[in-house]
Amino acid sequence: MTALDDRVPDLTGDSISSNDSRLRAEANAPLGEVPIREATKKTQIIAIYGKGGIGKSFTLANLSHMMAEMGKRVLLIGCDPKSDTTSLLFGGKACPTIIETSTRKSLAGEPVKIGDVCFKRGGVYAMELGGPEVGRGCGGRGIIHGFELLEKLGFHDWDFDYVLLDFLGDVVCGGFGLPIARDMAQKVIVVASNDLQSLYVANNVCSAVQYFRNMGGNVGVAGMVINKDDGTGEAQAFAGKVDIPVLASIPADDDLRRKSAAYQIVGTNQTQWGALFTELAGNVADAPPTHPTPLDQDGLLALFDSATTGADFVLVPATDEDMRGKNAQPKESLEVIYDDV
Numbered sequence: 001m002t003a004l005d006d007r008v009p010d011l012t013g014d015s016i017s018s019n020d021s022r023l024r025a026e027a028n029a030p031l032g033e034v035p036i037r038e039a040t041k042k043t044q045i046i047a048i049y050g051k052g053g054i055g056k057s058f059t060l061a062n063l064s065h066m067m068a069e070m071g072k073r074v075l076l077i078g079c080d081p082k083s084d085t086t087s088l089l090f091g092g093k094a095c096p097t098i099i100e101t102s103t104r105k106s107l108a109g110e111p112v113k114i115g116d117v118c119f120k121r122g123g124v125y126a127m128e129l130g131g132p133e134v135g136r137g138c139g140g141r142g143i144i145h146g147f148e149l150l151e152k153l154g155f156h157d158w159d160f161d162y163v164l165l166d167f168l169g170d171v172v173c174g175g176f177g178l179p180i181a182r183d184m185a186q187k188v189i190v191v192a193s194n195d196l197q198s199l200y201v202a203n204n205v206c207s208a209v210q211y212f213r214n215m216g217g218n219v220g221v222a223g224m225v226i227n228k229d230d231g232t233g234e235a236q237a238f239a240g241k242v243d244i245p246v247l248a249s250i251p252a253d254d255d256l257r258r259k260s261a262a263y264q265i266v267g268t269n270q271t272q273w274g275a276l277f278t279e280l281a282g283n284v285a286d287a288p289p290t291h292p293t294p295l296d297q298d299g300l301l302a303l304f305d306s307a308t309t310g311a312d313f314v315l316v317p318a319t320d321e322d323m324r325g326k327n328a329q330p331k332e333s334l335e336v337i338y339d340d341v
Contacts, residue, residue: 042161043159043160043161043162043163044161044162044163044186044187044285045162045163045165045179045184045185045186046162046163046164046165046185046186046187046188046189046222046284047165047167047179047180047184047185047187047188047189047219048060048164048165048166048167048188048189048190048191049167049168049188049189049190049191049201049202049205050190050191050192050198050201050202050227051192051197051198051200051201051202052080052082052168054191054192054193054198054201054227054228055191055193055227055228055250056080056085056166056191057078057080057084057085057086057087057088057166058088058227058260059191059225059227059250060076060085060164060166061076061085061086061087061088061089061265061267062088062265062266062267062273062277063164063267063277063280063281063284064076064089064124064126064162064164064267065089065121065122065123065124065265065267065268065277066267066268066274066277066278066280066281067124067161067162067281067285068122068123068124069122069123069267069268069269070278070281072161072162072281073123073125073159073160073161073162074123074124074125074160074161074162074163074164075124075125075126075127075158075160075162075163075164076089076124076125076126076127076164076166077126077127077128077129077150077163077164077165077166078095078126078127078128078129078166079129079146079165079166079167079168080166080167080168081130081168082168085126085128085166086119086126086127086128087263088260088263088265089121089124089126089265090119090121090126091263092263095119095126095127095128096116096117096128097117097128097129097130098112098117098127098128098129098130098146098149098150099129099130099145099146099149100130101116101117102149112149112152112153114153117153122265122268125160129146129147130146147184162285165179165185167179179219180205180208180209180212180217180219183217183218183219185219186218186219186289187219187220187221187222187287187288187289188205188209188219188220188221188222188289189221189222189223189224189225189247189284189287190202190205190206190221190223190224190225190244191224191225191227192224192225192226192227192235192238193226193227193228193229193230193235194226194228194229194230194232194233194234194235195234196234196300196301196304198235199234199235199238199300199303200300202224202238203238203242203294203295203300204294205221206221206242206244206292206293206294207294209221209291209292210291210292210293210294213291218289219289220288220289220290220291220292221244221289221290221291221292222244222245222247222284222287222288222289222290223239223244223245223246223247223283223284223287224238224239224244224245224246224247225246225247225248225249225250225280226239226246226248226249226250227250228250228251228252229249229250229251229252230251230252234303234304236249237303238295238300238303241293241295241299241303242292242293242294242295243290243291243292243293244290244292245283245287245290247280247283247284247287248276248277248279248280248283250276255272256273259271
């Protein structure tokens with residue numbers, strides 16, 4: 001498996017602050033040609049990013065189950081502080097997280113064992129990193145700590161065909177940017193829908209990939225999964241604009257909604273959705289990491305009807321008088337006015 005390296009000095013920002021000028025210069029340098037190649041290592045480590053609530057956990061639980069049904073060895077790791085990646089896979093039952101288990105075992109003076117944090121269903125092995133309690137720590141730091149514990153458990157010696165990492169995409173800093181910043185994954189997949197906020201997050205992830213590629217990183221975007229696709233086409237248009245493939249379009253369907261709410265797996269050939277997830281599994285496996293071209297804010301808004309986004313709004317600058325309100329008073333002009341001669 002790909003080892004965590006030290007290319008990025010400190011994800012907390014301390015070292016970056018001391019080298020701010022150098023890093024800014026590197027980030028703004030023109031991008032060279034990025035070779036597009038298929039992953040050659042036996043284990044493909046794939047990071048899946050998306051806006052909170054967009055359906056990453058639904059997509060990953062069913063994707064991993066289908067991969068296992070196809071005879072692959074799959075490890076699913078939830079890296080979202082909500083710790084809900086494995087909920088569908090385990091019928092709604094909460095999975096003990098690595099961070100909470102580590103804390104409890106440490107207080108008891110006991111080591112963490114694989115069986116304490118890793119569980120399996122249908123050939124899929126799954127675990128949750130977890131996160132700190134609200135107000136008691138940084139979720140990004142929690143992820144870094146969680147992967148440090150995984151390394152102690154022998155992460156790099158584990159034998160899997162695929163390791164799927166479920167990351168919250170709303171922020172791509174600190175631990176949330178770990179797979180991109182430290183070349184931990186070979187490729188990234190984004191999950192989005194036909195709405196502005198989820199595409200904003202997808203675009204942000206593409207920007208992060210571009211930034212770290214510019215600093216010598218090798219992670220690329222393999223493509224997009226469109227979830228809850230209602231056919232309006234904005235996500236498809238976004239993928240075309242940033243130059244990434246659509247790996248699958250999962251429709252906005254009542255049957256899928258009901259089964260997901262009831263914690264039922266649909267990523268199996270025992271359901272009508274088997275062919276969809278079989279195709280997705282093949283596309284995820286074969287898609288090479290590519291170099292996206294992220295959009296600016298205006299480009300992102302242009303994907304939508306201006307009547308729904310306000311994209312045609314014209315910015316009107318505020319004045320000093322506007323800001324002072326009732327306290328505004330006329331100022332004597334310093335302009336020199338000459339009498340007519």
